[in-house]
Amino acid sequence: MLKPGDPAPPFDLECALDGRIARSSLAKISSELVLIFFYPRDFSFICPTEVTGFNKALKDFTAEETAIVGVSIDNVDSHLRWARELGGIAYPLLADPDGSLARAYGVFDDNEKVALRATFILDRKRKVAFSSSCPLNVGRSVVETLRIVRALRTGRLCPADWKPGVEFGPTDRDF
């Protein structure tokens, strides 16, 4: 699994976006940060809580100059139907049917043949600024992900549980 500082593998894949098939390329994303979240499968019962959770918080991420991209091994038709089932998803759901992107990020589960529940935040240079993964049966926190995005964007020393309005670390000036 890629760690902070590693260059992010580029992608240019088919995706479902706003009810239609499109293409999404890392090179064409212009936002300051990029949030890539891998999830195991469409039509499951934990993944939709994350997919819709990120969709509901999309405005907050956009306000933080952060683009969101979801990725699973399902094909783009499945993504389209899945997004429709969830009431519409306003960020791209990338189709990675052969798992090559998941493998490039080191998050392909060879036993289950799906991507792990992994999250990457890429910085402006498209290097990994943050990475984490959850077990397949545990959904990740959208609120915590947003907190990390906000913390990353400060470029300063953020103590545990830092959030906007909380003081930076005592040695922040040396950071």
Next chain:
Amino acid sequence: MASVDPAEKRRLFERLSSVREIVFGVQDGVLTTAGVLCGLSGAVSQHSQVALAALASTAAGALSMAAGAYLGARAETEVLHAELKVVRTDAASRPYTVQEGLLDELCKEGLSREAAYRVVKMLSTSPKALASTAEAKMFGLGGAMLGNPALDGVVMGIAFLVGALVPLLPYMLITVPRYDLGGALAATALTLFGVGYFEGWLAHRVDRWRSGMRFLAIAMSAAAAGYMIGLAISPLGATAG
């Protein structure tokens, strides 16, 4: 087209769960009593003593089998209840896990992921339906597996008694030496063949005769062995007397 009444089918399956007790009880009653009669006939010369001993053995056997069936079924039911409780608690406290597990099982049975998702989603509108389907599909547990220990015990005891009467009645009614045992064994053979045939019929087997013959062969081997053992130990009885 003939329709299948699910309620009727379910009642049939529940009745079939007693077949084990009936077959086991009758077979054991017939075999044990025939064995006792054969063994004692080889060792004891008096007809009435043999009949009395066989009666005592029948009473003890029926009670023992009934108690055994009751205790066995009760232990099985308790374990099953405990497992079902765990599954239902899981379904209530961690529905996502149960939903995902059920979805995987339905996919393994040939449904597309999307179809399986819709089925599980619909089932999820009723926690009870979700739990009972998960019990059956994920863990192979089902309500029909929950037996009635008291009923199982009674059925087993009566089946044993009925089985025991098969060799016992002819033996008691025919007082002519050798014919008494012959009559008992003939009735035994006929009944065991019948039980085997009946079991084959229940299992929808084509070769029900073979089923009956297998039952008969096993049973008669046991009876012959009992008779031989009786003959072998009869000198000990003479010494003791």
